[in-house]
Amino acid sequence: MALRRRSQSFRPSRKWMVIMALTGIVALTALGVGYRYYRWFFASNIITPGTEAHYIYIPNGAEFDEVMALLQREKILKSTPSFHKVAQLMKYPSLIKGGRYRVRTGMSNYELVSALRAGKQSPVKLTFTNIRTKADLAHVVSQKLMTDSAELVKLLHDNDYLKQYDATSQTALARFIPNSYELYWNTDAKGFVERMHKEYRRFWSEQRTQQAQRTQLTPDEISTLASIVDEETQKNDEKPIVAGLYLNRLKKRMLLQADPTVKFALGDFTIKRILHKDLEIDSPYNTYKYVGLPPGPIRIPSITAIDAVLNAQQHDYLYMCAREDFSGYHNFAKSLAQHNVNAAKYRKALKERNIWR
Template identity: 45%
Template sequence: MTTTKKFPKLLGITIAIILAVGLIVGYKIYQIFLGASVTDAQKYLFVYTNDTYENVLSRIRTDNVVKDADEFDYVSKAMKYPTSVKAGRYKLEKGMSNRRLIGNLRGGYQEPVSLRFSNIRLKEDFAGFLGRNFEQDSLQFLSLLTNEAVAEKYGFTKDNFYTMFIPNTYQIYWNTSADKVIDRLNEEYKKFWTAERIEKAKQQNLTPVEVSILASIVRGEALHNDEMPMIAGLYLNRLKRGMLLQADPTVIFANNDFSIRRVLNRHLTIDNPYNTYRYKGLPPGPINMPPIVAIDAVLNPSNHNYIYMCAKEDFSGYHAFAETVAEHQINARKFQKALDERNIKR
């Protein structure tokens, strides 16, 4: 009788224990799969092209990407991620679950790089910038940017290839190969040069490449965007008259000394095709990466008769323009005096 009464009680306790354990296990599994896992230690998880699952897991452990790497490993294997590793730059959000993170990794749902660039002076600088933003390093990009065959493939020369890169913001995946990044920027170049822009270039008797080369000089001269059309108009007047451009930024570029603040006669003697004090017409390539505002200034220049300009003596960054040598000499003496007063000798 006693045994009979104890059995239901023991059964009830056993069932209660099983249910409790089931709830605990179920909750634990829920937490492992769907609970908050990703930390705020890293903003992105980078998975490289030849990475194995072991590489990815090791990086997750080392960089403290998740709270518990063993739990991540368990869920990864349950979701068959080890056989579906895909390269990419994956956005990490604090509190993201293992299941969501692994789902993104398995599906290759990476966040593209928002590639924004401007005011990059040299190809070497641009290659470094690209190398910092993509999986492939700067040397791979530089080898393309300085390769004559690559430039010719896109319809440029080695000297003017840099005009193909239009400063803007582009969405490109991090693991895109270097040659495909260049392909993409070429597509953007072709979109930029609309029929309207090409027609405006023709009206100035220039090709798109020549527009960009002149725009790089305008950019080199102008500290203020609102003055660019005036400067563009001046250089276009010089080109139409067959005059030397005599642009100081080209001399600085030719001397490869960007610390020069005062162009002197000794700087003008360098025998270099970029020295527009010695060589007539446009230089063979751009002296910087001109922004769109400078390109559009060349396409939409101010209409005037100025052929001389000199920085204003107030160091405002604006220029004093002149139609005659006499007027220009007055402006130049004012600026030279201001330089002397500030003891700017070079």
């Protein structure tokens, strides 16, 4: 009898069984909820078209609804509700940062939201070369960045704004060194100018600054002369010779008589033949009328031309004329008499080809 009573004392009561059952239900429910949250956060939810890198572009100041609409247009979310839920839980709607973001197939909601929330952008490669005008530069930049082209042109004409960079609207183009750069897509006009100013200061190293001093020209004047050299010849091996010629004329206080400056003053670089009437235009850029360099570059000078001026060839040439074979090279002369002979050959070649303008 004693043994029977002892075994009965270990039998679970109905209350205990109910508690155990409820505990099991809660555990299973928690497990289910936890698994659902795990799936929301860490399961693959991104699929991109093709095998190449895919990017999404979020404008500065975008609202959460705009971001969701953008992602839906891109059709990269397997489950829109799960992304929306994770974004809310991670407080992304109050932490949106504009930019260009790379996405890949297999990313989880957590990975994508973390990247967007932290502003982990993929930079854009911007390359600009052979740029003549501020409008040309603004167009190229606006094709790659979120920079407003009209705003950039406006800044480059704003002397008050340019004072902080020791520049004017006339020398502004000297502040841009043509090259390839990595920038964030959501860079605005002011941000772009600031970044280019840093690159400009890096370009004008101590070595280049000392070379400029030896020519007795400022960096702006070097860039201005380099812009003329670029317009005079596309042959890189000839640029140091052309640069030396113009430096010779500057030292002698001779008129530069550079045809490209007249084209700039006329606003037409398509002109192939400068006429006598063109030389009468009253402009500080008309180097047939005014001694010395024009007020600023007539284009963004190439690095090759800048270095050609800094390392100009030493010679006695004072005159140049395009070769009559239209090779792109020039005939150089030390005397006006020899130059006139070269010029006559070129004029004859123009006539034979019926080039009058």
